[in-house]
Amino acid sequence: MREASFWKKIEGKRVQCNLCNHFCVLEEGEKGRCGVRINQRGSLYTLVYDRVAAINIDPIEKKPLYHFLPGSSTFSFGTMGCNFSCIFCQNYTLSQPPREKGVIAGDRVTPDYLVNGAVKYGCKSISYTYSEPTVFFELMRETAEHAQEKGLKNVMVSNGFISPSALEELGPFIDGANIDLKSFSNQFYKELCGGRLRPVLNNLVRMREMGWWLEITTLLIPGKNDSEEELRSIARFISKELGEDVPWHISRFHPDYRLMDVSVTPLKTLERAYEIGREEGLEFVYLGNVPSMLENTYCPGCGELLIKREGFSSQVLGLKGEGKCRRCGFKIAGVGMG
Numbered sequence: 650m651r652e653a654s655f656w657k658k659i660e661g662k663r664v665q666c667n668l669c670n671h672f673c674v675l676e677e678g679e680k681g682r683c684g685v686r687i688n689q690r691g692s693l694y695t696l697v698y699d700r701v702a703a704i705n706i707d708p709i710e711k712k713p714l715y716h717f718l719p720g721s722s723t724f725s726f727g728t729m730g731c732n733f734s735c736i737f738c739q740n741y742t743l744s745q746p747p748r749e750k751g752v753i754a755g756d757r758v759t760p761d762y763l764v765n766g767a768v769k770y771g772c773k774s775i776s777y778t779y780s781e782p783t784v785f786f787e788l789m790r791e792t793a794e795h796a797q798e799k800g801l802k803n804v805m806v807s808n809g810f811i812s813p814s815a816l817e818e819l820g821p822f823i824d825g826a827n828i829d830l831k832s833f834s835n836q837f838y839k840e841l842c843g844g845r846l847r848p849v850l851n852n853l854v855r856m857r858e859m860g861w862w863l864e865i866t867t868l869l870i871p872g873k874n875d876s877e878e879e880l881r882s883i884a885r886f887i888s889k890e891l892g893e894d895v896p897w898h899i900s901r902f903h904p905d906y907r908l909m910d911v912s913v914t915p916l917k918t919l920e921r922a923y924e925i926g927r928e929e930g931l932e933f934v935y936l937g938n939v940p941s942m943l944e945n946t947y948c949p950g951c952g953e954l955l956i957k958r959e960g961f962s963s964q965v966l967g968l969k970g971e972g973k974c975r976r977c978g979f980k981i982a983g984v985g986m987g
Contacts, residue, residue: 650694653686654787655815662691669732669783669810670848682843683784684747685730697728698787700755701763702743703779706770708961712806713898713937715946716983717825717862718774719956719963723804724767727779728788729753733808734843735831736907737870743780745906760792764799773985774824778806786815793822802984808842809849809856816852825862825984827898828853832867832874833882841873841908850886857891862984865891866898866937869914869922880922884929893930894982899923901938932982950979 655667662677666686673681675688685697704726709718712725730753731744738744746752767775775796777789782805793803802824809828811819830853832838835846857863865887869875887895899922901914919936923943926934932949946956948967953976955967967975972986 650687650689650696651698651787653693653695654790654818655812656693658691662688664688664691664693666693667812668786668815669812670845671732671810672812680747681732682734682748683730683732683781684749684751685728685753685784695785695787696747696753697730697755697785699757699759700728700753701726701758701788702729702755703727704763704766706772707776708963709774709776709804710958710961710963712776712778712804712827713866713935714804714825714827714862714864715896715898715935715956715958715963716864716933716981716986717804718802718985719965719983721773721985722771723774723776724763724770724772725776725778726763727777727782728755728785729780730784731781731808732784732810732844733781736841737868737902738906739903740779741906760788760795763792764795764801767796767801768799772801774802774804776804776806778804781810782807783811783815786811786819790819790822793819797822808844809852810844811852813852813855816855820859820861823861825864826856827864827866828856830865830867830883830887833879833886834874837874850890854890857895863891864896864898866900867922868900868902869918870902870908871911871914871918873911875914875918875922877921877925880925881929884926884931887926888930892982894932896933896935897926897931898935898937899926901936903938946981948974948977948979948981950974951977953977955981 936943944958
């Protein structure tokens with residue numbers, strides 16, 4: 650075990666974890682809600698500092714990031730554990746065993762091993778993903794610093810529930826992020842995810858202020874978060890608070906984990922969400938988990954097809970070297986779009 654970051658003693662051997670917005674208060678021997686941080690004799694330790702449970706080389710589009718080094722590969726990894734308990738989690742075999750069964754599996758690695766692997770396989774970035782990277786903050790933070798030294802970009806795929814202090818420390822090391830905005834209802838976050846909405850919204854605004862390239866994903870679950878009112882609230886928040894050039898990924902739900910009695914998202918719901926995003930001024934709205942021409946990137950200025958996507962592959966067609974539309978010269982927001 651390794652001593653954790655972001656905690657304080659309260660009294661006796663009680664401690665408070667300050668890594669995420671749960672701010673768990675733990676008695677001796679007790680674990681946080683994530684299941685991977687433990688109070689041992691009045692000090693807080695992480696159980697996953699060097700226990701990576703999944704490593705892959707992915708297309709960056711799989712994160713999904715559509716405006717960040719399109720067509721490149723990203724060295725992706727994650728540990729077990731999550732600070733949320735979403736009943737629809739598609740990665741529950743990684744995220745939930747520490748909480749539900751006290752199981753923490755994974756291979757022992759070092760930050761150097763991970764960075765060297767990214768370099769060896771020609772990846773342009775490292776992605777902290779699969780479960781929730783906040784809970785393996787220490788490994789993410791050290792790996793990200795080493796990655797910067799090697800000229801690699803760093804990507805965080807997260808639920809956005811990290812604490813303000815942890816976010817500030819991580820800020821200089823992350824280049825891009827895809828954050829789940831799961832709903833615009835605190836009740837949804839509380840009942841279906843075990844979290845809260847407001848800290849996520851605050852963190853999204855701060856990430857944008859820190860200069861991270863930001864993309865947002867919302868999984869549309871029929872009858873849970875797919876009303877026109879809620880979709881418009883999400884789109885309006887992105888447009889007004891984050892920026893019209895922040896891409897919004899609208900993903901199709903498939904039954905999984907503990908939410909097996911809800912059907913897949915109708916295509917017409919996804920298409921209506923797309924229309925709402927555009928009506929609210931968003932320049933880039935994409936559909937996910939469903940084959941569609943709405944995966945492609947078109948120029949907001951003239952409508953020219955700029956990037957054609959099929960599955961997780963991208964073909965850059967209409968961009969000049971500086972990320973501008975070849976037809977009208979509109980500058981397309983993103984990182985490495987040229």
